[in-house]
Each structure stands twice: as C-alpha cells, then as structure tokens.
Amino acid sequence: MSAAQKPVPSEDILGQKYDRCLADLLVKAGIGFGAGVVASVILFRRRTWPIALSTGFGAGAAWADCDRSFNPARIPGTRIIPQSEAPPSKETTA
Helix, strand or coil: CCCCCCCCCHHHHHHHHHHHHCCCCCCHHHHHHHHHHHHHHHHHCCCCCHHHHHHHHHHHHHHHHHHHHHCCCHCCCCCCCCCCCCCCCCCCCC
C-alpha cells in the first residue's frame, strides 16, 4: 500500500519561495546591520555610513538569492533544454 502524493498547488510553491526570500532578507540585512554597527563603533568613529552600506550589501545579497530562486536560468552554468531536444521520459503505463 503506497499513498499517492497529491500535487502541490503552484500558489503554495510561490508562497514558500516568498517566505524563504523574506526570511533570507531579514537574516542577511540583520547580519549586515550588525557588522556595520561594529565597524562604525570600532573603525569609523561612530559614523552612520558603514551601517547603511553593510545593510545594503546584505539586502543586495538576499535580492540576488531571491532572483535566482524565482528565475533558475540566471544561475551560472544552468542550461535550459527545449522540449524537442529533451530525452524521452521513462514513464511506464501499467
């Protein structure tokens, strides 16, 4: 007895991707903010620009990861094979 897996609706997949992107943005921007505060206090005599710069770097890294998540063709080394060139699938009918 094997349970048949139900197909996941595309809305759920899209929602999971957005959730992952938002969580990634919060984590990376937060790490950038923290690194900027430390750099500002230790190295730059409490200026605000290191905080903004490092937060922006973190948000930019999250943006790039999210873009790759939604558009896998932008991943370096990925090739999209047209349906006409794809090898035949090994589906069997019982």
